[in-house]
Amino acid sequence: MSELVLVSTRGGVTTLTLNHPRRLNGWTxxxxxxxxxxxxxxxxxxxxxxxxxxxTDPYYSAGVNLSSTIQLGHPRTLRDTxxxxxxxxxxRFIDFDKPLIVAVNGPAIxxxxxxxxLCDAIVASDKASFSTPFAxxxxxxxxxxxxxxxxxxGEANAQRMLGPEGWVPTGAExxxxxxxxxxVPHDQLLSRAQELGEQWVAEGRTRSFRAGAEREExxxxxxxxxxxxxxxxxxxxxxxxxxxxxxxxxKYGPALTFLGLRLxxxxxxxxxx
Numbered sequence: 603m604s605e606l607v608l609v610s611t612r613g614g615v616t617t618l619t620l621n622h623p624r625r626l627n628g629w630t631x632x633x634x635x636x637x638x639x640x641x642x643x644x645x646x647x648x649x650x651x652x653x654x655x656x657x658t659d660p661y662y663s664a665g666v667n668l669s670s671t672i673q674l675g676h677p678r679t680l681r682d683t684x685x686x687x688x689x690x691x692x693x694r695f696i697d698f699d700k701p702l703i704v705a706v707n708g709p710a711i712x713x714x715x716x717x718x719x720l721c722d723a724i725v726a727s728d729k730a731s732f733s734t735p736f737a738x739x740x741x742x743x744x745x746x747x748x749x750x751x752x753x754x755x756g757e758a759n760a761q762r763m764l765g766p767e768g769w770v771p772t773g774a775e776x777x778x779x780x781x782x783x784x785x786v787p788h789d790q791l792l793s794r795a796q797e798l799g800e801q802w803v804a805e806g807r808t809r810s811f812r813a814g815a816e817r818e819e820x821x822x823x824x825x826x827x828x829x830x831x832x833x834x835x836x837x838x839x840x841x842x843x844x845x846x847x848x849x850x851x852x853k854y855g856p857a858l859t860f861l862g863l864r865l866x867x868x869x870x871x872x873x874x875x
Contacts, residue, residue, distance in 0.1 A: 606622055606636040618640050626660075626663065627657040631667075645700060676873065677874050688827075688831050689825055704723070705725050707788070707792075709730070712735065713745055719746070719781070727785075728774070728788055734751075734768075740834065741840050743764050747760070750813065845858075
């Protein structure tokens with residue numbers, strides 16, 4: 603666990619570094635458990651007043667690794683598990699009581715983008731990019747992005763990211779539309795995040811949310827989105843999309859599993875009620 607998320611503290615600022623570059627710092631079940639543990643430790647640490655979250659190059663994170671987090675089972679149990687885990691994942695960020703700075707050092711995908719928008723600030727490297735391919739995957743928005751993202755970057759830009767176009771803004775484009783707060787040269791990212799964190803320590807800054815969001819409202823949005831996501835993961839578009847995606851990656855066994863689930867869905871979907 604200690605190797606998956608590196609920890610360092612200086613000047614009241616604790617930096618948590620996602621550290622599985624071979625898997626592009628993807629959020630496997632083990633990675634998410636390690637991050638949850640390190641965040642809980644930082645929350646309880648009197649020497650930590652601000653937390654910076656970043657990744658080991660070249661990626662910030664490739665997002666949630668579905669193959670490691672979804673286990674097949676009774677359809678109703680599977681849906682309930684997806685809802686519970688998704689809600690808990692984003693509530694972890696929403697409920698965190700110390701200021702959070704996300705230092706995006708490279709590509710960020712899916713939940714690692716939407717969770718970052720729930721933090722106090724995003725500082726991006728000029729190598730960063732931001733992808734939320736929910737429509738292409740056949741699933742609904744998560745991480746409060748159905749409401750929070752349009753507030754941050756405007757309805758039109760949010761639809762470009764969340765919808766079929768699947769726009770992936772670069773760091774510069776993300777700064778222009780308001781998705782990130784600062785853009786810095788790649789080799790200055792961590793020093794800038796540390797500097798900003800120490801400035802917040804000196805100011806006695808407390809936890810806040812961007813775009814005027816409130817904690818309880820975000821938790822309600824997260825709960826609603828999590829329920830919709832649980833249904834979407836068992837719907838035909840997602841199952842067929844996964845089959846095509848895995849087949850294109852020459853993962854024929856898993857692809858056939860999803861294809862089989864899609865073809866037999868009329869029968870097993872009755873177990874969802």
